[in-house]
Amino acid sequence: MARAPETLYDPRNGDLSLKVTDWTLALDAEAPTRTNYFTIYWVRSGSGTFWADSGSYPFTAPALLFFVPYQYVRFAPTGPVEGVGVQFHANFLCIETYHEEVGCNGVLFNDLYGAPVVGLDGRHDREVGDLIGHIRRELTEGGLAHAEALLSYLKVFLIRATRLKRDQQGAAREAPAGRFPPDLTALRDLIETHYRKWHAPAEYAEALQADPKGLGKAVKAHLGKTLTELIRDRILKHAKWDLLHTLKPVKQVAHELGYTDELYFSRLFKRATGHSPAFFREYETAIRGGKNLSMPLPLPSIPLPPSDAQNIRSPAKES
Structure with missing residues (x-):
């Protein structure tokens, strides 16, 4: 297995802790880069198979795909795929800290016993589009309580997706062909x-x-x-x-x-x-400035820069 190209979020380089980008995938596309962001792909058109580490899963638009930091990801599309990527680092929202509030840890992310996919019908596809649109506009326009607004939109997005996946899991368990043996x-x-x-x-x-x-x-x-x-x-x-x-x-x-x-x-x-x-x-x-640890630890010698207006700073408690 060839090693995936890698791009790690680093606030010392001015990287954003939350970003939204257009995403396209051709038949001869290389694997996405390995990253330390939590990553969500909103697949708007196309289908195929993807691998998250060793697990393989089919996907068909419209759908949401979920990946955890440092995960090896690759795709085998059946044709061109288009969508939007939403990426956030634990510096912006740590899903482990907010497990009870957001509920997505172990459902959308880190679900070892299920597929990291949420299928979308027309209504939910439109809702995803609206929420991503709100995030994009807030990233572009900014303003009063900028980080708080972004955090709220992202949480709503994750909560809606978590509820939808739980509903789909429940329906699958009721269907004879989908029951877990x-x-x-x-x-x-x-x-x-x-x-x-x-x-x-x-x-x-x-x-x-x-x-x-x-x-x-x-x-x-x-x-x-x-x-x-x-x-x-x-x-x-x-x-x-x-x-x-x-x-x-x-x-x-x-x-x-x-x-x-x-x-x-x-x-x-x-x-x-x-x-x-x-x-x-x-x-x-x-x-993360040591905020992930449960007790003090001498940090690496490279200091973090002072707060920069280019970097999204979240009020969320980090893990």
Whole structure:
């Protein structure tokens, strides 16, 4: 797998913590850059398949697609695709901090057991267009309470999308063809309980008294990824949280996730994010000014610049 090109948000370079751009995708398009923004693509026309890390998912316009920071993303469109990209960094809105208020963490973003896609009907497609239009105008025109207005529009956008996805998940569970098999429901519960110690698919198959190959096929059919990839994604979700929000040494994070070899864990993390655990923590801590950590930590030596009018500064509490 070729390494994706990379563009990381850095306020020290004057980068905006929230931006909206037109998005097009041709048949021969390269993969989008790996970024540390939360990214939403509003697909207005076109269809195809996309990969979010190892998971593959179909999409057809109109739809919303959701991607987390440092994720490897690529597309295989069936024809030209057009839409709009909305990107925001945790400096603007940290969805983990606002989980209860916005509710999108684990539904739109970081949903290991579902597709990061929300289909849109005509009414919801128009509503998405209106909200993105409000954000674009506010970014262009500014004015009184500029950051607060942008934050409000983005929150409404995420809340509407979260409600819509939950409705769609509920409808899918009611349809016989879309029901989550009992084995996969039990598998999800086992992974959430044992991912720190059980890293091999065979351990889960044994606990479920299931045929390993059959279980693997069911995971692939319903979740778009292999069981090995699903377990790995859960481990990495935990690792990212610890590295961002605690002062635990990398060796301790690895050990608590069942890895006695810190170097092996670091290679696993770098394959998934493009960076070592140490860089991931140090870089994000620097650009967030240390507000992501649960206790004080000597920050990297490169200071953040004073507040700049070009940078969107949000009143939101950062993670």
